[in-house]
Amino acid sequence: MSAGLIxxxxxxxxxxxxxxxxxxxxxxxxxxxxxxxxxxxVFLVLVGLAQRTDHLDPVPQAMVLTGIVVALxxxxxxxxxxxxxxxxxxxxxxxxxxxx
Amino acid sequence: MKxxxxxxxxxxxxxxMIAAMLELPTPVVNLSDVVAAQMAASGVHHPVTAVLLNxxxxxxxxxxxxxxxxxxxxxxxxxxxxxxxxxxxxxxDAVVQTLARIAAPLMVLAAVYLLWIGAHRAGGAFxxxxxxxxxxVLLHLAGLLPGWGPPGIRLRVGLVGGFLVFLAVAxxxxxxxxxxxxxxxxxGYLILLIEACLGMSLGLILAGLFLFLS
Amino acid sequence: MTDPLAWLVLLPLLWACxxxxxxxxxxxxxxxxxxxxxxxxxxxxxxxxxxxxxxxHAIGGWGAPLGIDLAADGLAxxxxxLTQLVALPLMLYARTYFAAGDATAHYFWPxxxxxxxxxxxxxxxxxxxxxYVTLEIVGLASVGLVVTGxxxxxxxxxxxxxxxxxxxxxxxxxGVALLYGVYGTVSIATLGPLIDSAAPRAVWLAAGxxxxxxMLKTALFPFHYWLPPAHGSAPAxxxxxxxxxxxxxxxxxxxxxxxxxxxxxxxxxxxxxALLGSVAILWGSWxxxxxxxxxxxxxxxTVAQLGYLFLVFPLLGPDEIALQxxxxxxxxxxxxxxxMFAATGVFIHLNGRDAVADVAGVAGRLPVTLFAFALAxxxxxxxxxxxxxxxxxxxxxxxxxxxxxxxxxxxIAGSLLAAVYVFRVLRQAFLVVPDERRRHGAVxxxxxxxxxxxxxxxxxxxxxxxxxxxxxxxGRQVPA
Numbered sequence: 001m002s003a004g005l006i007x008x009x010x011x012x013x014x015x016x017x018x019x020x021x022x023x024x025x026x027x028x029x030x031x032x033x034x035x036x037x038x039x040x041x042v043f044l045v046l047v048g049l050a051q052r053t054d055h056l057d058p059v060p061q062a063m064v065l066t067g068i069v070v071a072l073x074x075x076x077x078x079x080x081x082x083x084x085x086x087x088x089x090x091x092x093x094x095x096x097x098x099x100x
Numbered sequence: 101m102k103x104x105x106x107x108x109x110x111x112x113x114x115x116x117m118i119a120a121m122l123e124l125p126t127p128v129v130n131l132s133d134v135v136a137a138q139m140a141a142s143g144v145h146h147p148v149t150a151v152l153l154n155x156x157x158x159x160x161x162x163x164x165x166x167x168x169x170x171x172x173x174x175x176x177x178x179x180x181x182x183x184x185x186x187x188x189x190x191x192x193d194a195v196v197q198t199l200a201r202i203a204a205p206l207m208v209l210a211a212v213y214l215l216w217i218g219a220h221r222a223g224g225a226f227x228x229x230x231x232x233x234x235x236x237v238l239l240h241l242a243g244l245l246p247g248w249g250p251p252g253i254r255l256r257v258g259l260v261g262g263f264l265v266f267l268a269v270a271x272x273x274x275x276x277x278x279x280x281x282x283x284x285x286x287x288g289y290l291i292l293l294i295e296a297c298l299g300m301s302l303g304l305i306l307a308g309l310f311l312f313l314s
Numbered sequence: 315m316t317d318p319l320a321w322l323v324l325l326p327l328l329w330a331c332x333x334x335x336x337x338x339x340x341x342x343x344x345x346x347x348x349x350x351x352x353x354x355x356x357x358x359x360x361x362x363x364x365x366x367x368x369x370x371h372a373i374g375g376w377g378a379p380l381g382i383d384l385a386a387d388g389l390a391x392x393x394x395x396l397t398q399l400v401a402l403p404l405m406l407y408a409r410t411y412f413a414a415g416d417a418t419a420h421y422f423w424p425x426x427x428x429x430x431x432x433x434x435x436x437x438x439x440x441x442x443x444x445x446y447v448t449l450e451i452v453g454l455a456s457v458g459l460v461v462t463g464x465x466x467x468x469x470x471x472x473x474x475x476x477x478x479x480x481x482x483x484x485x486x487x488x489g490v491a492l493l494y495g496v497y498g499t500v501s502i503a504t505l506g507p508l509i510d511s512a513a514p515r516a517v518w519l520a521a522g523x524x525x526x527x528x529m530l531k532t533a534l535f536p537f538h539y540w541l542p543p544a545h546g547s548a549p550a551x552x553x554x555x556x557x558x559x560x561x562x563x564x565x566x567x568x569x570x571x572x573x574x575x576x577x578x579x580x581x582x583x584x585x586x587x588a589l590l591g592s593v594a595i596l597w598g599s600w601x602x603x604x605x606x607x608x609x610x611x612x613x614x615x616t617v618a619q620l621g622y623l624f625l626v627f628p629l630l631g632p633d634e635i636a637l638q639x640x641x642x643x644x645x646x647x648x649x650x651x652x653x654m655f656a657a658t659g660v661f662i663h664l665n666g667r668d669a670v671a672d673v674a675g676v677a678g679r680l681p682v683t684l685f686a687f688a689l690a691x692x693x694x695x696x697x698x699x700x701x702x703x704x705x706x707x708x709x710x711x712x713x714x715x716x717x718x719x720x721x722x723x724x725x726i727a728g729s730l731l732a733a734v735y736v737f738r739v740l741r742q743a744f745l746v747v748p749d750e751r752r753r754h755g756a757v758x759x760x761x762x763x764x765x766x767x768x769x770x771x772x773x774x775x776x777x778x779x780x781x782x783x784x785x786x787x788x789g790r791q792v793p794a
Contacts, residue, residue, distance in 0.1 A: 005121065008495070012117045015488060016110045022481055023106050031477060038484045042491055049121070049495025057132040058147035060494060062156060063443050065148070066163045067487065069226060070450050073170035074480055076309040077454060080174040081461060081473045083313060088466040095470050120492075120516040127498030128508060134380050158373045158382045162435060162447045165327055166454060169428045172334065173458030176421035177469070250338065260331040267331075271324055279320040279384075281375040 004051030011044030026093045028082040032075060039071040143287025144219040152224065153291050157280045161270065164263050164298065171259065171305050171312075175251070178312050193243075200242035207235035215299045219288070225262075225295040229302025236307035240314060247314030259308065262301025266294050318355035318362075319371045319384045322394060322434040325352050330427025339416070341423035342409035348427065349405050352434070353398040360391045363788050370440075378501035384438040385503075388788035389641065393437045393566055396645050399771065400558045400652045401430055403764040407656050408551035410760040411663070418463030418549060425462065429455035429555065436563050442490045442500040445567060446483060453479040453531070456560050459552040460544050471543035478530060478540040482564075485527030492520035502574055511578040521576045525583065528571075531564035534587070534624060535594035538617045542601070546610035550659025553609060557616040558652040562644050565623055569640065572627065584628040591624030592724045599731030603738065608661065608670050611735060612654050615694060618728060619647045622709065625721055629712040638783045639708035645782065646701025646772050650693035653768035657687040660761045673742040682762040684743050689769035691736035693776075696729040701775035 014037050021034025043064045050060040086092050135147050135155065142150035152160055211231040218224030239245035251259065269290055270280045282290050329348035333341025362369060363386065371384040386394070405426070412419030432451030439445050457479070461472035494500050496516050497508055509517060533541040541561070545553045572580050598618030602611045622643050629636035660683045665672040677684055693702030706725055713721040775782065 008121055009118045012114055012121070015484070016114045018484075019481060020106050020110045022477060024103055028473065035477070035480050035484070038481070042484055042488045045488060046491040046494065049124070049491065052124070052495070053126060055130070055132045056147075057498075058135055058151045059131045059156070060491075061148050062151040062159075063494075063500075065152060065226065066159050066443075066447065069163050070166050070447060072306075073167045074450065074454060074476070077170045077173045077457065078473065078476055078480075080177050080309075080313055081457075081469055081476065084177045084461075084464065085466065085469045085473060088464075088469065094474055117516075117519060120514065120519050121495070124496055124514060124516055127494075127496065129379055129498035129504060131379060131498055138376070138380065155374060155376055155381050156444075159444055159447055162432075162444070162451060165428060165431065166447065166450050168331075169425070169451060169454050169458065172421050172424045172428070173454060173461070176425065176458055176462040177464055253335075253337075256335050256337075260334055264328075264331055267324060267328055270320075274316060274320050274324075278371060278375045279317070279324075279373045281373075 002052055004048045007048030007051065008045045009048075011041045011046075011048055013041070014038070014044065015041030017041075028085070028092045028094065029079070032078045032082065035078070036071065036075060039067065043067055141284040141287070143282060143284065143289075143291050146218065146220055146222070148222065149218050149224055149291075153294065154280075154282065154287060157270075161266055161280070164266065164302075167302070167305055168260065168263055171308055174309055174312055196242045197244060200238050200244055204235050204239055207231050207238070211235075211299065211303065215295060218295060219292070225298040225302060228295075228299040229306055232299070232303030233306030233310070236303070237310050240311060245311075248308065248311040251308075251312075255304070255308075258304045259301060262294075262298040265297040269294055317371050318358040319369060319386055319438055320373075322352055322355045322359070322438065323384075323431060325355070326427045326431035326434060330424045330431060333423035333427055334421075338420035339412070339422075341427075342405070345405045345423050345427060346402070346409070349398060349402045349430065352430070353395075353402055356391070356394040356398045359386050360395055360785060363388060363391050363785065367788060378441065379499040379504045382439070382441045382444050383501070383503070385440045386438060388786040389566070389569070390437045391788075392641060392645065392782065392785055393562070394434060396562075396648050397430065397433050397437070397559055400648055400768065401426075401555070403767050404551050404554055404652060404656070407554075407659070407761055407764040410758045411549070411551055411659060421462055422459065422552075425455050425458045426555070429459065429560070433559055433563055437566065440502045442493065442502060442505075443487075446487050446490060449483050449486065449531070449564070449567070452560055452563055453483060456556055459555065460548045462552070463549060467543075468547045471540075471547045475540045475544040478537070482527040482530035485523045485530070489520040489522075489524035489527070492516050492523070496520075502570075505575045509575050509578060513579070518579060521571075521579055522583075524571060525568060525576075528564045528568045529587075529590075532561050532568065532623075533617060533620060535590050535597055535617070535621065538594065538598070538620075541617055542610055542613040545613035545616060545655075546607060550609070550655050550662065553613070554652040554655035554659075557613065557655060558648040561616065561620060562648055565620070565644065569637075573630070573637075580627075580630075584630070587624045587627045588721065591621040592721075594618060594621030594624070595724060595728040596731070599728060599735065602735040603731065606670055607668050608658050608673065608739070609655070609668050611670060611739070612651070612658055615654075615732070615735065616651055618732065619643070619651070619694060622647075622706070622725070622728065625709060625713075625724065628718070629709075629716060629721075631716065633712070633715070634787070635708050635712040635715070638786060639705050639712060641786055642701060642708060642775075642779055642783065643705035646693045646705055646775055649768050649772035649775060650690040650700075650702065653686050653690040653765050653772060654694075656761070656765035656768060657683045657690065660757055660765060663761065664757050670739060670742060673739055675743065677743045680757060680762065682766050683757075684740070686762070686765040686769040688736075688740060689766075689773055691732070691740070693772045694732045695736060696725075696732070699776045700773045701779060702772070704776045704779040 018038030211228040214223040215228035436448040602614035626640035693700040696706040
């Protein structure tokens with residue numbers, strides 16, 4: 001099992017923990033952190049799988065750079081919204097959906 | 101109950117994924133060879149920069165749009181109604197301020213270096229912009245740079261300027277050939293131009309994501 | 315020669331920046347001109363498809379799999395035309411809807427521009443990773459539009475939507491990462507021939523992840539929970555854009571992947587999708603019938619109508635009828651839902667409140683708007699000669715051809731339920747005696763007539779439907 005595969009498997013575990021976190025946790029900032037964990041997991045998988053082969057592959061690295069920036073933008077927006085929600089309601093959790 | 105279900109399905113999913121990944125064959129398409137073959141025509145010497153700004157430059161274009169978009173969203177939320185302010189750290193802490201004053205010019209220098217070296221080694225506009233923004237945030241946290249209010253015209257030009265330059269170059273190339281098709285002898289200069297403008301804008305955008313909320 | 319494909323992406327991004335530079339709340343004229351030019355480009359693309367077949371544009375001149383290609387086949391052209399055609403009246407509507415100096419509209423124009431740019435880029439892209447970036451543009455722009463204005467309900471709805479859309483995109487990206495790991499490329503054209511039913515297990519997992527993530531973004535039951543609050547609490551032009559276009563974008567991607575690279579492995583999930591679609595139709599309609607808020611009624615209707623789209627999957631087969639039905643439903647519902655939200659916006663503008671009961675008596679005051687609402691309702695119910703009728707008729711035809719009777723029952727039940735909630739609103743407007751105390755202000759003509767135009771278009775699309783569907787056939791003979 002090469003180093004690349006170990007990274008990829010770790011990435012999968014991080015991703016799964018992140019998804020579980022977003023779904024199960026109530027506190028908004030922790031949910032956003034869980035989303036970041038998901039993102040990091042995906043990037044690890046992307047780069048890890050590319051490292052299985054011997055040659056250095058620049059395309060996944062460029063894709064991960066792009067992905068990091070996109071995740072950053074999303075996190076910034078989410079945090080701004082969470083902050084505003086806290087300022088307006090005093091709580092850092094989403095209100096219950098009224099009907100289901 | 102829901103917790104059990106989620107954790108169980110997460111565990112099953114992880115096992116399935118890891119099992120699937122352990123039995124992967126070698127990939128059919130080998131892009132690293134194709135990249136290496138085309139490096140001469142790309143205008144830079146580092147393969148990741150070449151992919152990021154030339155071969156897959158369209159991805160980079162859209163990614164800057166994402167970042168700019170996040171900034172618009174942050175502005176839309178920060179500026180409606182009264183601004184709540186975070187208690188700024190006490191500005192009387194002389195040690196932090198001195199450190200910030202010493203660090204800030206060095207960070208600018210590091211940013212310019214990162215921008216320039218991107219053509220030859222890991223670096224480029226994003227890294228440079230991130231360092232610039234970190235410098236701005238550092239100055240703010242030390243109490244030397246106030247938070248930003250609604251952006252005036254100069255700040256707005258700075259924020260979208262890099263993206264507009266990128267779009268303009270893309271459009272100009274469209275007139276001669278395909279979108280973002282740099283002629284090989286001009287590619288290096290165009291990439292440097294785009295990276296420089298983007299570096300500045302990215303620094304402002306990333307700093308703005310923090311400072312517009314403060 | 316300047317290529318309309320590239321301009322369809324560049325133009326909205328350019329005017330979005332221009333609108334931002336002009337300052338908060340300005341940029342309506344720039345938006346209107348930009349979208350008009352985009353509509354012109356989309357018509358050029360459609361026209362050139364009819365003459366010459368699929369158009370491609372290799373960005374940077376490199377060509378896939380090294381570079382990224384833009385491609386327009388019939389399906390993409392129809393989606394592009396729908397986007398521009400819905401966006402143009404909505405831009406005019408929004409200009410009048412957001413009164414001068416209204417703080418909620420400060421960043422509407424740049425955000426709308428980015429949304430349209432992202433949508434156009436999504437419909438044209440043929441690279442899986444590039445599609446991820448476009449999905450994020452569309453997602454973040456939508457969230458920005460939902461929260462602009464900023465009261466607590468909107469922000470909570472926007473955050474819920476943001477978290478759902480981010481989970482969806484991340485799952486999609488994990489799928490892309492797996493595909494790259496297996497095949498070494500993310501270009502759809504290159505992957506197509508490589509994937510067959512003997513693909514490694516990782517490819518199945520990747521397909522599942524990507525489709526699951528996209529279904530989350532399309533609000534398929536049971537992942538619909540974010541849609542009613544988000545579309546129900548946003549300002550009317552925003553809800554119109556979201557319900558008409560944004561949810562269709564992720565559905566378009568599901569269709570593209572289903573018919574393209576993942577065709578050999580698609581049979582497994584098709585019935586599950588149809589089942590979830592059926593539940594969505596029934597559940598969404600039930601809630602639309604019972605809710606007290608007008609915009610939420612229309613939002614639940616979106617959940618129900620999206621269910622029809624998923625009924626298409628088990629029927630996709632040798633003949634093209636199911637695909638035509640799905641496309642027609644996308645187009646007709648897009649136009650009708652935009653009209654319905656626009657009309658709802660007019661009602662709320664008049665009454666100041668978002669309640670079904672407050673629609674009482676508007677028949678006398680706002681005949682044009684009410685007519686627009688009724689025409690849009692025709693599409694939702696599937697009454698001839700509207701586009702919705704054509705879509706549902708094609709769907710029933712396909713279901714009968716393949717012997718799936720229960721799908722026909724679901725479709726007809728859905729139409730009946732849609733009639734219940736549409737008539738609920740119309741009844742309020744016509745039969746209940748108005749309370750004169752609750753009138754405020756006149757309603758600008760522009761709002762009414764743009765709503766009417768969109769509704770009339772949804773009916774017109776039914777009259778000329780077969781010609782539009784002929785466009786769909788382009789690119790279907792060539793294995794995608």
